[in-house]
Amino acid sequence: MPSQSPVERVFREEAGRLTASLVRLIGDFDLAEELVADALVEALEHWPRDGVPDRPGAWLLTAARRKGLDRLRREAKYRELLQRVAAIPEVPRREVDDRLRLIFTCCHPALEREAQVALTLRAVVGLTTTEIARAFLVPEATMAKRITRAKRKIVAAGIPYRIPAGAELGDRLGEVLTVLYLVFNEGHLATSGEDATRQDLVQDVEWLAGLLVRLLPGEPEPLGLLALIRLHLARWPARLDEHGQLVLLADQDRALWDRRAITDAVRLLGRATALQRPGPYQVQAAIAAVHCEATTWEQTDWRRVVGLYSVLAALDPSPVVLLNRAIALGQVDGPAIALTEVDRLSGLLDGYHLFHATRAVLLRDLSRDGEAADADRRAVTLTSNAAEQQLLSQRLVE
Amino acid sequence: MQYMVLLSRSEWEDKAPEDERNRIFGEIQQWWGRLAAEGKIVAGHQLQHPDTATTVVLRGGQSTIVDGPFMEAKEVVGGYGILDVADLDEAIAIVRTFPSPSGFAEIRPVVVR
Known part of the structure; x- marks a missing residue:
């Protein structure tokens, strides 16, 4: 993992925390983000010279509050917002971490999945719109529009800024984990593009998952x-x-x-x-x-892998889980039995490149080379990831 | 915040046997009455069948009258209610308990001026 300077580490921790507090206190995503950016610029001027303050969070909040007042005083139409900024406590309550609320708001089920992902990376992780657009291979303007629309909906539709409680927590936590898992998958194996992997994205999501563990230890x-x-x-x-x-x-x-x-x-x-x-x-x-x-x-221990996939299939009966179970089964009971299991999924997974890649491997193990090559060719046409295409084509040559 | 809940007209309203239909309507009435008493529903109505709708088409000062609803959708509106609640989560929690066996309920914040 690349080493980070102390200032970078503090920034990462504090920027999301500050955004979260400000969204709660002033109820305006855009203004909150602008003030965080202002406060970070100010920190960059002072900290390298004077050292990181003892309580960087409090320092940044104070800076953001002052910047907010400056900014809003210049524009009379923001009187209501000005009052809210003025009401920001000069000394923040130390114990509260507003980031958990922010995560739940960004991953609210009333927002479409893509917007949840983008907003979480923007507001909680602090990635720029450009970085998010690049990570998901979407034009920057499209990503900017997606984020803006989501923020506007949060305010206009009255999506609350709260941590769900009781029976609701389970469902809502599921939404959050799905968002994190999607980002992880995107980083782990990009769906398209030249780079097979996006390690930075995986590290961001690792940090985010770690944060969630700290905030919800039970x-x-x-x-x-x-x-x-x-x-x-x-x-x-x-x-x-x-x-x-x-x-x-x-x-x-x-x-x-x-x-x-x-x-x-x-x-x-x-x-x-x-x-x-x-x-x-x-x-x-x-x-x-x-x-x-x-x-x-x-x-x-393939028997254990098969057993665990059976447990997983009971919790999440998706065809991809069953495909993986069949692959593990092949290691225990041989390729013929695995192929029977795999072929049972053909109706559901015909458009999935790894279905055909798996068939190719099993067919080759069974010395059905012609059919194996056909399956490999199907797999190549179905994936947009260059590194995977290369691996599959290489096998075609062998 | 105030939200309008737009309720779809569901198949059971036309197809369920009469006693079944009466039972469901009874439950809906009870549900509605309770929330109205709590001040969570501040207005609303069930609407008559879409066959009874008349649409006025406005076009540059001209207008024409058309028989039927203006939405050419598979789902038609069966009723609406205005909720007065804290936030979207409360609105969703309430709408989730609407005792209709099937259908859709769109929640939209009203414009405040």
Whole structure:
């Protein structure tokens, strides 16, 4: 992981926290973001010279408050906002962390999924609109419009700025985790483009999942998701070869895996399971852990993997989960049985490149090379990720 | 905040047997009455069948009369209510308990001037 300077670390922690407080206090997303930007600029002028203050959050809030008053006094039409900015306490309450409210607001089910993702990265993580647009390969203007529309809807539709309680928390936390998982997947394996991976995006989501764990320590699923992300990051150095091409799990150099990170992530998963409320992210992390703890591909405890996929399928009966279960089953009961399972999913997964890539592998194991090549060709036409295309085409040549 | 809840007219209103229909309408009436008493519903009506609708088309000072509703949608409006609640979450929580076996309910904030 790239090392960050103390100022950068403080910025990352405090910028989101400050945005969250200001949104709560003044109820205006755009103004809150502008004031945070102003306060950070001021910090950049002072901190490198004078050092980071003892309570950077309080320092930034004070700066934002002053900037806000300056800005609004110049424009008479903002009288109401001016009152709210003036009411910002000079010394913030230390114990409250408004970021949890902000996360739930950004991931509110009344916002479409893409807007939830964009807004969370913008407001909570502090990425710029340009960075988010680049990460999702969307024109900047489109992304800006998406974010603006979402912010406007939050205010106009009265989407509250609160942490859901009771029975509601489970559903709403599910929304948040889905958003994080989408960002993780986008970073882990970009859906298109030249770079196979976007490590920075994965690191952002790792930070966000860690934040969620700190803010909701009694919830097992954020722990599960954090463990899952960290288990993937631990294997990161082995994922690409020297030409930037994807290396399959079976072929990865396991000496490159970060053993310490794996041990830590497994311990994290232990904390989640101790809470005795299983969920799909915990099970996915458990599967990743089985892979991480195996010394070789062949030594993998495949029976346990199949069992865990069965548990996952019971929680989340999606065809992709069943496809993965079939792949693991192939390692236990052989390719013929796995192929039967896979072919059962053809109606649901015909448009999914990994369905055809999986069939290709199994057909080749069964020495049905002609059919295998056909399946590989189908897979190539279906993926837009250049590194994956390369891997699949390479297999066609062999 | 005030929200208008636009309720769709559902299939059961035309197709369910009469005693079933009466039972559901009874539940809706009770639900509505309770929320009105609590001050959460401040206005609203059930609307008659869309066959009874008349549409006036306004075009540059000219107007024409058309028989039927103006929305050419599969779903038609069956009624509406005005909610007076704290925020969208409260509106959603209330609408979720609307005792109709099926249908849609669109929640839209009203413009305050």
